[in-house]
Amino acid sequence: MRKVAYAALMLFSILVLSLALPAAYDLIFIKPIQKTNLFFSPVLKKCIFTEQIRGFDAKAAAKSEGHHADIVYKDESGEYYDRLAFEAYLPFIYYRNMELRGLLPVTAYGQSFDRKTIEKHRRVLELKATSLDSHRPKPSCLPLIEADPGQVALLYPDDRFQSTTKGLQFINADFNAPDEKLSKLFTLALTNQGFVFPCKHIGGNFTNFKPYEGGIFLVDAKGQLFHLMRQKGEPFCTKVALPKGVVPRHVLVSEARERQWLGLVLDTQDRIWLLRQHDLALIGLETTRYRPNEMDFKLIFNPLFVTAIFSDAKKIYAQVFKLPVKDAVPFSIAQPFHSFSMSMSRSQECWQTMVAASIFPFVTTLQAENTSLLTARITSSSHYFSLSLPICLLLAIGYFFYSRRKKSPNRLAWTQIGLIAFCGIYALIPILLLDENS
Amino acid sequence: MTVNPVSVEHLFHSYGPKIIYQDLSLEFEPGKIYGLLGKNGVGKTTLIKILMGFLKPKAGFCRIFGDLANAISPATRARVGLLFERHLTYNFFSIAQVERFMARFYPKWKRERYYELVDLLGLPSNHKISWMSEGQRSQVVLGLILAQDPELLILDDYSMGLDAGYRRLFVDYLREHLKDGQHTVILTSHVIQDMNRFVDDVVFLRRGGEVTVTGLEAFSSNFHCFRLPRDMVKGEVLQSKLAKLACQSAGRTLEHIINLEEHASYFELFTFNTKEEVLRDLEGLGLKASPPILTEVAMDLEDAFVGYTGRH
Amino acid sequence: MFNVLAAIFSKEYVKTRTSMLILFALGISLAAVIYFDLNRLFMLDHPEIVWYHTLDLKQIPYGIFKYLPMLSATVFCFCQFLPEMRDERLRISLHLPCPLGLLLLAHIVYGLIFLMALMIAESGAILIILGRKYPLAYLPEAFWTMLPWCLAGIYAYLCCAWVLLEPKKKTKVLGLILGVCICTPLFQHYTPGAFSTAYLPFILGIPLLTVSLFLPALHFRTREVE
Numbered sequence: 001m002r003k004v005a006y007a008a009l010m011l012f013s014i015l016v017l018s019l020a021l022p023a024a025y026d027l028i029f030i031k032p033i034q035k036t037n038l039f040f041s042p043v044l045k046k047c048i049f050t051e052q053i054r055g056f057d058a059k060a061a062a063k064s065e066g067h068h069a070d071i072v073y074k075d076e077s078g079e080y081y082d083r084l085a086f087e088a089y090l091p092f093i094y095y096r097n098m099e100l101r102g103l104l105p106v107t108a109y110g111q112s113f114d115r116k117t118i119e120k121h122r123r124v125l126e127l128k129a130t131s132l133d134s135h136r137p138k139p140s141c142l143p144l145i146e147a148d149p150g151q152v153a154l155l156y157p158d159d160r161f162q163s164t165t166k167g168l169q170f171i172n173a174d175f176n177a178p179d180e181k182l183s184k185l186f187t188l189a190l191t192n193q194g195f196v197f198p199c200k201h202i203g204g205n206f207t208n209f210k211p212y213e214g215g216i217f218l219v220d221a222k223g224q225l226f227h228l229m230r231q232k233g234e235p236f237c238t239k240v241a242l243p244k245g246v247v248p249r250h251v252l253v254s255e256a257r258e259r260q261w262l263g264l265v266l267d268t269q270d271r272i273w274l275l276r277q278h279d280l281a282l283i284g285l286e287t288t289r290y291r292p293n294e295m296d297f298k299l300i301f302n303p304l305f306v307t308a309i310f311s312d313a314k315k316i317y318a319q320v321f322k323l324p325v326k327d328a329v330p331f332s333i334a335q336p337f338h339s340f341s342m343s344m345s346r347s348q349e350c351w352q353t354m355v356a357a358s359i360f361p362f363v364t365t366l367q368a369e370n371t372s373l374l375t376a377r378i379t380s381s382s383h384y385f386s387l388s389l390p391i392c393l394l395l396a397i398g399y400f401f402y403s404r405r406k407k408s409p410n411r412l413a414w415t416q417i418g419l420i421a422f423c424g425i426y427a428l429i430p431i432l433l434l435d436e437n438s
Numbered sequence: 439m440t441v442n443p444v445s446v447e448h449l450f451h452s453y454g455p456k457i458i459y460q461d462l463s464l465e466f467e468p469g470k471i472y473g474l475l476g477k478n479g480v481g482k483t484t485l486i487k488i489l490m491g492f493l494k495p496k497a498g499f500c501r502i503f504g505d506l507a508n509a510i511s512p513a514t515r516a517r518v519g520l521l522f523e524r525h526l527t528y529n530f531f532s533i534a535q536v537e538r539f540m541a542r543f544y545p546k547w548k549r550e551r552y553y554e555l556v557d558l559l560g561l562p563s564n565h566k567i568s569w570m571s572e573g574q575r576s577q578v579v580l581g582l583i584l585a586q587d588p589e590l591l592i593l594d595d596y597s598m599g600l601d602a603g604y605r606r607l608f609v610d611y612l613r614e615h616l617k618d619g620q621h622t623v624i625l626t627s628h629v630i631q632d633m634n635r636f637v638d639d640v641v642f643l644r645r646g647g648e649v650t651v652t653g654l655e656a657f658s659s660n661f662h663c664f665r666l667p668r669d670m671v672k673g674e675v676l677q678s679k680l681a682k683l684a685c686q687s688a689g690r691t692l693e694h695i696i697n698l699e700e701h702a703s704y705f706e707l708f709t710f711n712t713k714e715e716v717l718r719d720l721e722g723l724g725l726k727a728s729p730p731i732l733t734e735v736a737m738d739l740e741d742a743f744v745g746y747t748g749r750h
Numbered sequence: 751m752f753n754v755l756a757a758i759f760s761k762e763y764v765k766t767r768t769s770m771l772i773l774f775a776l777g778i779s780l781a782a783v784i785y786f787d788l789n790r791l792f793m794l795d796h797p798e799i800v801w802y803h804t805l806d807l808k809q810i811p812y813g814i815f816k817y818l819p820m821l822s823a824t825v826f827c828f829c830q831f832l833p834e835m836r837d838e839r840l841r842i843s844l845h846l847p848c849p850l851g852l853l854l855l856a857h858i859v860y861g862l863i864f865l866m867a868l869m870i871a872e873s874g875a876i877l878i879i880l881g882r883k884y885p886l887a888y889l890p891e892a893f894w895t896m897l898p899w900c901l902a903g904i905y906a907y908l909c910c911a912w913v914l915l916e917p918k919k920k921t922k923v924l925g926l927i928l929g930v931c932i933c934t935p936l937f938q939h940y941t942p943g944a945f946s947t948a949y950l951p952f953i954l955g956i957p958l959l960t961v962s963l964f965l966p967a968l969h970f971r972t973r974e975v976e
Contacts, residue, residue, distance in 0.1 A: 001850075001851045001964055002964065002965070002968060004961060004964075005961050005962050005963070005964035005965045005968075006962075006965065008957075008958045008959070008961040008962045009958075009959075009961075009962035009965060011958060012928070012955055012958040012959050012962060013924070013928060015951075015955070016928055016931045016932050016955075017931060019931065019935060020930075020931035020932075020934065020935070021931075023935075136941065136944075137891060137894070137941060137942065137943030137944055137946065138943075139805070140805060140885060140887035140888040140890070140891055141805065141885050141887050141888070143798075143802075143806075156798050156799060156802055157798060158796075158797075158798050159798075160798075160801065160805070160885065162885070162887050171885045171887075173796070173797035173798040173800075173801050174797055176797070176882065176883055176884065176885065206806060207806070366935060366948055367940075372940070372941040372944050373941075373944050373946070373947045373948075374940060374944050374945055374947055374948035375947050375948055376948055376951045429924075429927075430924055432920075433920050433921055433923055433924035433927075434921055434924060434965070435918065435920065435921065436965075490841075490845070491845075491971070491972065492838075492841055492844075492971065492972065492973065493972070493973055494972045494973060508971070508972035509972075512847040512848050512849055513847065515845055515846070515847040516847035518845070520841075520845050522837075522838075522841060522842070524837065526837055526838075526839055526841075526842060527839075527842065528761065528765070528833075528839065528842060529833075530764055530765045530833065531761075531764060535764055538760075539757055539760065539761050542753055542754075542756070542757040543753075543754075543757065543846045543847055543848065544847070
């Protein structure tokens with residue numbers, strides 16, 4: 001019984017300490033670094049970025065404003081800039097500063113752009129990995145906002161809906177009870193268009209802080225895509241045409257005043273499609289190397305281009321497309337005219353990460369950047385054989401001499417030495433505190 | 439071959455640099471009542487705790503019915519009754535609840551023995567133990583031990599906190615229970631007079647681990663106290679020698695003298711030997727006197743205990 | 751074995767019934783506070799706006815419950831084991847003629863059963879209260895949000911038991927360290943419902959730590975140094 005209890009305690013302690021100690025270490029010693037901000041400059045005609053760095057970069061410091069020496073402004077060919085130059089090369093991003101400095105209108109690609117033009121075309125669509133259905137808790141129920149409220153501001157509806165195996169069920173907030181009539185009405189509107197329940201995905205912009213309501217999108221059990229709106233309390237459902245073999249995985253809806261692009265669609269083969277507002281046509285963007293499960297995705301629109309930026313924890317990619325024309329052929333796939341990728345500064349190692357890699361042979365984590373769901377994962381040190389294992393062996397040898405001072409190493413002591421050799425500090429702490437050998 | 443209920447083999451224990459026992463060996467025979475006596479700090483409570491199995495000695499063994507005391511099996515535990523210092527029991531129980539709780543663990547439980555003793559208190563059965571005095575609680579605890587009917591009883595300072603009446607009641611009931619000679623008892627107490635009433639053998643513990651085991655009667659009859667008047671001790675040199683010996687801790691002060699105590703008008707000499715042998719020791723120090731100057735003083739058990747172990 | 755369990759359970763019940771009643775009353779009072787707070791929320795604003803705050807903005811209307819399981823468990827552990835530690839009364843039970851492992855397990859299982867029943871009652875009451883005002887589909891999210899807090903309570907109980915039972919000071923520290931290390935991630939702010947994919951390792955840790963408690967009991971039983 002004693003041996004079983006000891007083994008149970010060691011297992012528990014090792015797992016708990018492998019969760020807690022690295023987290024505590026990161027909190028104390030590791031400066032969190034945000035992802036690199038990568039853009040395409042229409043002035044330089046290449047990618048330009050800004051990022052925070054660990055350590056010291058003399059060239060960045062030379063360009064910095066004193067106390068911001070850890071912020072770097074560079075382009076893809078390695079040239080450094082100061083902040084003002086950086087902003088000047090991104091006029092479609094920093095147009096308000098340009099205006100303040102009297103630098104508008106700006107000329108690029110032989111065209112002149114003033115503030116009004118820039119604002120009209122400026123837009124960002126962002127699809128984070130944590131937004132995907134498989135990476136977040138399932139929303140309990142969603143609001144279907146009235147698209148024609150009879151006033152300027154959108155009203156939050158009295159009811160919410162959820163998808164069941166049989167149809168949409170609306171629940172009235174005043175009574176906290178199903179609204180059977182409404183449920184039947186909207187379910188019928190979908191099934192009449194060929195919708196097959198259960199619903200695999202619901203995409204929408206579920207807020208009333210927007211200029212208008214663009215409706216929601218539902219993917220049915222067969223992978224078909226439907227658009228649903230609520231106007232004057234009545235459902236309006238349209239089946240969205242899809243290219244052959246394309247099954248939507250996620251729909252991002254974003255209502256913008258220019259009413260050209262309603263959002264984007266991610267399909268099961270990791271391709272991104274722009275959703276044209278007036279006819280719900282899909283226009284593809286060829287984004288190679290985009291892995292939705294691990295990467296955040298951003299589309300930055302400006303008057304000339306649309307830039308796709310996607311990044312995982314360590315690397316960032318940019319692919320630049322000519323802005324698709326309003327009457328682009330449905331299902332056409334745009335090809336990027338410029339691509340760039342780089343390792344972000346946050347992936348670079350510093351002495352703090354090296355020390356962590358040395359003393360922690362493995363790390364247990366619950367959270368990951370790409371998902372808001374918690375999952376326990378054990379990952380070994382990035383320098384296990386070169387750094388971590390030698391440290392563990394040193395600790396084991398040290399414990400061998402320590403246990404000899406107390407009494408000759410017995411079978412338990414050898415087991416303990418073996419545990420320390422494998423688990424390092426995670427085993428050493430409970431062994432020293434438990435002191436079973438005495 | 440019958441296994442002795444308790445055997446102590448080559449016990450060594452220390453607290454830091456202070457050695458309590460060094461190579462202590464004892465055998466406790468079945469059916470006898472042993473009083474463990476010694477001054478404060480010689481290790482009586484430590485030995486009791488080792489016997490009870492709640493303290494592991496640094497070296498040596500202690501066996502209870504053949505089992506190692508700190509690894510005693512449940513079956514052996516059922517044969518051992520423990521009384522903890524200050525009559526510890528679960529205060530949150532009532533009189534009836536504690537009996538019902540303990541009874542579940544002992545198949546040979548004798549409920550009537552418990553209530554025979556506890557009913558004397560004249561308290562209702564739902565009376566909480568925490569509401570009782572020390573003496574009343576001692577009755578409850580004794581009742582539980584008697585109901586368990588163990589072969590071996592280890593009683594750690596059974597007399598602590600009890601007035602004379604409760605002590606007498608405790609001892610009388612215990613003696614009544616033990617008269618069949620089927621039980622072995624090891625007890626400690628600071629009230630020496632009670633030992634006379636029921637203890638068979640005494641185990642004297644001394645500092646440094648010296649131990650003497652002797653029958654109580656034999657001790658009482660063989661241990662003598664002789665008084666030497668101060669005015670019989672002529673010469674300052676002799677006086678100071680005797681005074682120096684009196685300051686030493688008890689234990690073979692001289693060849694035949696166990697202990698020497700200095701008083702205002704006399705010295706007291708304690709010995710297992712005869713008057714003549716004591717006089718020979720004194721003559722060796724320089725005392726010239728004829729036998730009549732040493733007078734034997736009658737001692738009760740407490741006097742003998744203090745004489746044997748010393749006042750300080 | 752059943753006899754031992756029954757005896758220990760009845761002993762623990764007599765010892766802790768007052769604290770159990772107080773903790774239960776505290777839990778009910780807290781549920782009542784949540785009930786009235788929720789009523790007030792729905793009085794002050796339209797229901798769909800309250801739903802928006804909770805379901806979209808992920809505000810937690812029962813956040814007051816967060817630390818109650820841990821506090822209840824700690825208090826209960828002290829009420830259960832402190833009387834045993836006073837004058838080392840646990841020796842009375844340790845001398846009983848039954849295996850040490852079974853004896854210890856009986857004590858711990860009693861505590862775990864009570865705490866689990868308490869937490870089920872408290873969280874069940876909260877879910878019923880929420881179910882009156884929110885869609886039933888919201889309740890699983892609330893359950894997964896409360897579960898790590900309840901697990902923190904269980905671990906707090908087990909680690910407090912370790913600290914109280916263990917006679918050696920530096921080994922007590924191990925219990926404290928483990929308690930802090932396991933409870934901290936359970937109290938971190940996660941997206942409501944995110945715990946639904948991570949609960950299993952935390953549940954499996956409970957029997958591990960329960961079995962480990964045999965060690966401090968054994969250290970208590972046979973000390974080498976006082």
